[in-house]
Amino acid sequence: MLVLGAYRPGEANPPLDNLGATVRRSGTEITVTPLADTDVAELAADLLGTSPADDLLDDITRRAKGVPLFVTALVHGGLHRSSAVPVIVRDVVLDRLRTLGDTERALLETVAVAGQAASGEVLRAICDAPTALKRLITEGLVTEHTAGRSLSYQVAHPLYAEVAYAEMTIAERRALHAAVIAAVEGANNNDVLTLAPHYREAGDLVDPGRAARIMALAGRRALAMRATDEAIRYLRAAAEVANPREIPGLTDGIGRAHQAVGRFDEAIQAWQEGIEAADRHGVPAAAAKLRFRLALLNAERQDSLDARRDLASVAEAIRDDYPETVVHQFVFVMRHDQEADLRTATAHMGKLAEDESRPVTARAVGYLGKTITAMLDSEFTDALAYGEKAFGYAAQCDPEQAFQAQRISVVLSPLHALTGNVRGAVDYALEAVNNKHSVEIPTHASYSRYVLSCARYLTGDIAAAITEIDTAMELAAQLPRYQARTLAQRAFLRAEQGALTEAAADLARARQVCQVPDLGVLEVIRLAESTIALHSEAEPGEQEFRYFSLFCDPYAAMIRPVFTPGYAESALRAFGTEATLAVALADRFTANRTGDKDLLADAVARLEAMGAPLFAAQAKLDLADTGAVLEALAVFERAGAVPWVNRARQVARSLGVRIRAATSRTTGPLSxxxxxxxxxxxxxxxxxxxxxxxxxxxxxxxxxxxxxxxxxxxxxxxxxxxxxxxxxxxxxxxxxxxxxxxxxxxxxx
Incomplete structure (x- = not known):
């Protein structure tokens, strides 16, 4: 006969514990552990009949902590979010809490309210009850953790903490939050991240000025780390108790947080509130900055002539106080074929580099201006040196100004590629993508991914390039110009994979989305057109290549000539002798025209040394050497560049090399x-x-x-x-x- 029994140890039930000990002597005890995260996902999907949304699954996993009953209750509760804690969960937890004595219950509530601040020192200051604490730990209701020489405590299960907190009155919670503040500040008066949640909940039991300062600091730190929802909560709470003259600065942060995650209407509302507060309380500088934010976002979303004029006017009015506004003007100028205006903008930026009294933000902007000016003059060696200086200054900026490093990185990435350092191009693109602080304008995140996609392509990793451009497309959901750019880039990459039907569809969508003139977007569209034409053996038609395109979209400008062989040599030579990647590519086409095999072989060697395997492999096909062609074939197969694989096979066959039909495992098995x-x-x-x-x-x-x-x-x-x-x-x-x-x-x- 098989007898199964189940019990929960440590629930203050000595008879049950004794029975468990007796059974263990002659039977087998199996400890039922919490569900793993993957099991929680599977159970949630079974209960819902479909995969749960990511945010719902994250919430369930964190709060249920692997308890099947809690998973089930939270899944059903997630469909009806009016109740914070499902009733069945609340009842189970309360049954357990009612077994506690008054001191133990008070101590558990203190730990629940203190949260991350529940150190041994804080507990001793508020509720010094070591015997009760030991019992809570023994019964599994509180866990004990070491951090160096210190001890900290937390409620063992998140839902137990939620229920304990919810059962307290508002007055009781506020009193405990105020007590935690007093205890923490007694040990460390500047522990902003620990203090902020308690200042937010302590109500009128704390000094409002101090509360506003602490919560504002916490909100800005959260914003710098892209924790946007947390930033909004703290900044909103700070604005409710702050001095009225401080409100515009707080709404600035709230709007930037909304903007960072694409909630543009909410950002506009926050800034408009801030402008009203600034006008009402006589803070004109703050109002001017917020008007610039509005004008910039409006120009990003619409890019109409009126929007650009409004941005230029507002930026001109505040550029002496906020040098970063000049960068935004420069970005908009280079989209619209205005070389004279671009030189004027970059010259003004460059002056900031020479003034050593300026802060590091201004020096970073200044050297970026000198970088662009040097590029305009084809002086790429100087441009690299200036760009590295700009990045060095940007790295010293406060987190709130960290977008400067991101902006400079997306300039340095193609600059390194053009001068023959593809590895450096990838590194700077990664620097831009991994910048966890940039929340300045919505296009930064999308464009950084686009730049990384281009750099990945140069390394021969087309699949990774497409993954990056898909991410860029998601980030550009409300930005038509960047949707067009990412669609055109994906069309180019799909054409390189041989998926010409899909490429043509993306290209058609890019044309449809691109309703306003933008030279950078048009350059990527032309790249996709040329690539599709080349791989489908269509006539490319007349082409236009201008050096100014380098500033509108550097990567597209340097790659497009490769896919228009009739124009490539002259287009690539236009970059000058310091653009070593362009020189090597141009030498390939010159060698083909003149029959100079030595020059062609030298171009191949240089392209390989630069880290551009696809371009080197294309040149190897032109060598018409058996060994070189087979090497090129291997490169194309690894990259998944199907049209080039087919070309390589044709060249190999023309040389008398017999190659088996393409196998299903070009680069080995799938993952x-x-x-x-x-x-x-x-x-x-x-x-x-x-x-x-x-x-x-x-x-x-x-x-x-x-x-x-x-x-x-x-x-x-x-x-x-x-x-x-x-x-x-x-x-x-x-x-x-x-x-x-x-x-x-x-x-x-």
Whole structure:
């Protein structure tokens, strides 16, 4: 006979504990551990009938802490969020709390209110009860942690802390928060992050001026770390008790936090509130800065002539006090073919570099201006030196000004690429992407990802380049200009993978989205057009190459000539002798025109040394040497550059080299997760079904599919499904729709 029994140890039930000890002597005790996070996700999906939203799953995982009953209650509670804690959870927790004595209950409430501030010193100051604390630890209600020589405590389960806190009256909570503040400040008066949550909840039991200062500091630190919701909570709370003249500065931070996550209407509302407060209380400088914020966001969203004029007017009025406004003017000028205006803007920026009395923010802006001026004059060596100086000054800026480093990084990345340092180009692109402090304007995050996508392409990692551009596209959801740029870049990358139908569709969407003139966006669109034309053997039509394009979109300007062979040599020579990547590429086309094999071989060697394997491999095809062609073929296969694979095979065959048909494993087997995705695709599941089955987002599924296309050298969903079912190679024909898509506005065959 099998007898099963279950009990929870440590619940102040000695008879049950004694029975458990007796049974253990002759039976087997199995400890039921909490569910792992993956199990919580699976249980939540079963209960909901679909994969839970990421924020809901994160909330459930954090609060349930692996307890199945709590997971179930929170899942159902998540569908009806009117109740903070589900009733069944509250009842279970209260049953446990009612077994505690008054001192133990008071101590548990103190730990729950103190949160991260619950150190041994704080508990002794508020509720010095070591015997009660020991019992709470023994019974598993409180956990004890060491941090160096100090001890800290927390309620063992998040929901126990929530219920204990919720059962207190508001007056009781405020009194405990005020007591925690007094205890913490007795040990460390400047521990802002520990003090801020308690000042926010202590109400009128603390000095309002001190509360406003602490919460404002905490909000700005949260904003600097992109913890936007936390920043808004603290800054809003600070504004409620602050001196009226301080409100505009607080609403500035609130608006920037909303802007950073794409809540543009909320940002505008916050800044308008701040302008009203500044006008009402006589703070004109603060009002001017907020008007600049509004004008900049309006120009980013609309980019109309009126919006640009308004931005220029507002920026001109405050540029002496806020030098970063000049950078924004420079960005807008270079979009619209105004070289004279660009030189004027960068010259004004450059003057800031010479004034040693200026703060580091102004010096960073100044050297960025000198960088652009040197680039205008094709003096790329000087430009690099100035750019590195600008970055050095930007690195010294306060976190709130850290967007300067991001802006300078996205200039240095293509500058390094153009001068033959592709590794440096990737590093600076990563620096921009990984800048955790930039919340200045919404396009920064999207454009940084775009720059990283371009740098990844130069290294030959097309799949990674597409992953980055997909992220850029998500970040540009409300920014039409950047949607167009990212769509055009993805069209280019898909064309390089041989997915010409999909590339043509992206290109058509990019043209549709791009309703206002922007030279940078047009340059990327032209790059996509040229690449699709080259790979579909269509006539490229007349092309225009101008040196000024380098400032509108440096990466597109340096890459596009490669895909228009008839124009490449002259276009690349226009960059000058210090642009060593452009020189090497130009030498390739010169060598082909003149038949100079030595120059071609030298160009290949230089391109490889620079870290540009795809460009080097393309040049190797021109060498028409068996060994070089096979090396190029291997590079193209690793990159998943299907059209170039096909060219390499054709060249190899023309040299008498017999190469087996493309296998299904061009670069080795798929990863485990990629194999899972492709297997379900072969079973006929949609992307949404695959995502649900594997507990992934649809975007992640799409990324795995794209990587699989690239690794297997396949270009269609049907071919990939066939490979998944049969594990055999398959080639898919290019749709004739590509040629129709090339007939869009701005492209002639």
């Amino acid at each position: 485990t997760r990629e194999s899972d995705v492709v297997r379900l695709l072969a079973d006929g599941l949609s992307n949404a079904d695959i995502a649900g089955r594997l507990f992934l987002s649809q975007r992640t599924v799409e990324t795995h599919l794209r990587n699989s296309y690239a690794k297997l050298g396949l270009t269609s969903r049907v071919a990939l499904a066939r490979w998944g079912a049969e594990n055999l190679s398959s080639t898919s024909a290019v749709s004739t729709n590509v040629h129709r898509a090339l007939d869009g506005p701005g492209f002639r065959r």
